[in-house]
Amino acid sequence: MSRFLLRRLLLTVPVLFGVATLVFALIHLVPGDPAQAMLGEGASAQDLVELRERLGLNRPLLVQYTTFVSGLVRGDLGLSLSRNQPVTTLILERIPATAELAFAAMAVAIALAIPLGIAAAVWRGTAVDQAAMTLALLGISVPNFWLGPLMAILFSVELGWLPVSGRGSWRHLVLPATTLGAALAAILARMTRASLLDELRELYVLAAAARGASRLRVVLRHAFRNSLIPIVTIIGLQFGAVLTGTVITETIFAWPGIGRLLIQSIGFRDYPLVQGCILLIAVTYVVMNLLTDVAYGWLDPRIRLE
Amino acid sequence: MIVLATILAALAGPVLVPYDASAQQLPLRLEGPSRAHWFGLDELGRDILARILSGARVSLLVGLVVVSISASVGILLGSAAGYFGGWVDDVISRTMDVLLAFPGILLAIAMVAVLGPSLTNVVLALSVIGWVSYARLVRGQVLRARELEFVQAARALGAKTWRVLRRHVIPTTLPAVLVQATLGMAGAIIAEASLSFLGLGVQPPTPSWGTMLNGGRAHLLDAPHLTIFPGLAIAILVLGFNFLGDGLRDALDPKRLTAKS
Numbered sequence: 001m002s003r004f005l006l007r008r009l010l011l012t013v014p015v016l017f018g019v020a021t022l023v024f025a026l027i028h029l030v031p032g033d034p035a036q037a038m039l040g041e042g043a044s045a046q047d048l049v050e051l052r053e054r055l056g057l058n059r060p061l062l063v064q065y066t067t068f069v070s071g072l073v074r075g076d077l078g079l080s081l082s083r084n085q086p087v088t089t090l091i092l093e094r095i096p097a098t099a100e101l102a103f104a105a106m107a108v109a110i111a112l113a114i115p116l117g118i119a120a121a122v123w124r125g126t127a128v129d130q131a132a133m134t135l136a137l138l139g140i141s142v143p144n145f146w147l148g149p150l151m152a153i154l155f156s157v158e159l160g161w162l163p164v165s166g167r168g169s170w171r172h173l174v175l176p177a178t179t180l181g182a183a184l185a186a187i188l189a190r191m192t193r194a195s196l197l198d199e200l201r202e203l204y205v206l207a208a209a210a211r212g213a214s215r216l217r218v219v220l221r222h223a224f225r226n227s228l229i230p231i232v233t234i235i236g237l238q239f240g241a242v243l244t245g246t247v248i249t250e251t252i253f254a255w256p257g258i259g260r261l262l263i264q265s266i267g268f269r270d271y272p273l274v275q276g277c278i279l280l281i282a283v284t285y286v287v288m289n290l291l292t293d294v295a296y297g298w299l300d301p302r303i304r305l306e
Numbered sequence: 307m308i309v310l311a312t313i314l315a316a317l318a319g320p321v322l323v324p325y326d327a328s329a330q331q332l333p334l335r336l337e338g339p340s341r342a343h344w345f346g347l348d349e350l351g352r353d354i355l356a357r358i359l360s361g362a363r364v365s366l367l368v369g370l371v372v373v374s375i376s377a378s379v380g381i382l383l384g385s386a387a388g389y390f391g392g393w394v395d396d397v398i399s400r401t402m403d404v405l406l407a408f409p410g411i412l413l414a415i416a417m418v419a420v421l422g423p424s425l426t427n428v429v430l431a432l433s434v435i436g437w438v439s440y441a442r443l444v445r446g447q448v449l450r451a452r453e454l455e456f457v458q459a460a461r462a463l464g465a466k467t468w469r470v471l472r473r474h475v476i477p478t479t480l481p482a483v484l485v486q487a488t489l490g491m492a493g494a495i496i497a498e499a500s501l502s503f504l505g506l507g508v509q510p511p512t513p514s515w516g517t518m519l520n521g522g523r524a525h526l527l528d529a530p531h532l533t534i535f536p537g538l539a540i541a542i543l544v545l546g547f548n549f550l551g552d553g554l555r556d557a558l559d560p561k562r563l564t565a566k567s
Contacts, residue, residue, distance in 0.1 A: 146537030240409025
């Protein structure tokens with residue numbers, strides 16, 4: 001296991017390096033002068049010189065890159081242009097809100113998807129299966145930037161049950177978490193059904209039934225337990241989609257997290273802050289994928305030996 | 307059927323609706339659905355149905371262009387990586403690893419943020435991330451295909467590399483690419499709408515479903531029809547492409563074909 005872990009860790013290092021390089025390159029994709037783009041057409045020559053100096057844009061590219069990478073290692077992502085505060089501080093302040101939303105969305109998705117997937121597999125080919133899978137396909141097809149406002153119209157405007165935006169009590173979390181978790185729930189339900197159907201075809205399931213175990217016991221204690229490996233993997237891999245989804249969900253519900261900070265910083269052309277937010281989301285995703293792989297290797301010894 | 311109906315409706319839009327997508331009737335702004343305006347009017351008094359049909363052309367165009375570019379680049383690079391192996395595979399695969407480290411449309415958001423919001427930049431950004439899934443798929447298929455007997459026979463007979471790839475290897479990957487492209491249309495349409503919703507995509511006054519939804523956010527309380535109809539259009543078209551993709555996957559699945567024969 002330790003060799004497998006070491007190999008996976010070593011494979012992650014160049015990816016993280018590539019991510020950092022691409023994020024660094026972003027600011028140089030700006031057509032024309034990045035300083036001009038950030039300050040706008042009306043900026044004075046003095047302001048442009050000062051900004052170039054402050055961001056190091058007047059230094060050779062290699063020096064800029066080295067400074068960027070060494071800053072990253074120290075946790076220094078530079079200063080936000082619009083807020084005049086360290087990017088790291090601004091991001092750290094918002095991590096709890098995004099983490100709260102992401103984990104709540106995953107909890108909602110799991111709570112909806114697992115029973116739906118089990119029901120579809122157990123009653124395969126029946127109306128229950130068709131209804132569950134149609135619901136899942138709808139979940140994949142309905143974009144969260146539509147589902148969110150629709151739920152806000154129904155539950156906040158019409159019924160007045162839940163607040164329409166902001167963060168505070170658990171009631172604030174319901175609509176954003178459901179909006180964000182819906183697509184993941186749909187994917188998980190399809191995966192749970194497929195994985196459970198594979199297990200239900202295995203001989204040990206037949207053997208358990210032949211020994212007189214009840215249908216419920218056969219499904220939940222035997223087949224479902226073994227079908228969990230791919231389901232856990234999908235949950236891990238879909239964390240990235242949840243992270244990207246926070247950008248839109250936080251914008252819809254004015255949730256004070258990283259996603260909203262990213263969109264606000266784009267509006268202000270605050271590129272150091274844009275870089276910081278993108279970097280954090282990408283690195284979190286890479287680390288989550290690493291943890292998922294490690295968990296998969298731990299659960300299934302065949303993976304470690306490949 | 308859904309996809310075909312949307313394509314026809316998008317093409318016949320100007321004939322189906324007697325209003326111009328950008329014609330404003332300010333006194334009637336935010337008016338709800340009526341016999342004259344089936345989906346109502348938006349915040350500038352423009353007919354929402356006309357704008358949805360016009361927006362369908364934008365969505366389908368973006369989907370088609372992004373999928374065409376992504377699939378072409380993906381097939382080319384995926385085939386090269388799978389067929390040649392070695393350093394070619396290493397370079398392409400590591401590039402894919404780095405691009406895959408950015409979840410979903412995050413990289414597209416970042417690219418459009420620095421390049422500036424426009425339809426061209428949306429297509430560019432979505433294609434830059436889009437080719438990876440095709441390349442990964444094709445690479446896997448080519449790795450299998452290059453060991454097939456008829457491919458080895460072609461090589462043994464002295465066929466040139468490009469001919470082997472074009473005539474024998476790449477055609478074996480096309481059914482899988484077709485499924486991916488159909489599902490990719492759904493993905494590209496949602497991605498374009500997401501970017502436009504965030505204000506990073508198609509810019510007003512060009513009608514786009516995402517931009518229309520963004521405009522509807524300010525009127526959730528007094529005019530929910532601004533939000534309901536464009537979203538419904540996205541969901542129906544995306545559902546259509548997902549159904550089509552699922553159907554094609556089932557129809558082209560070798561296991562299923564073997565079972566039938």
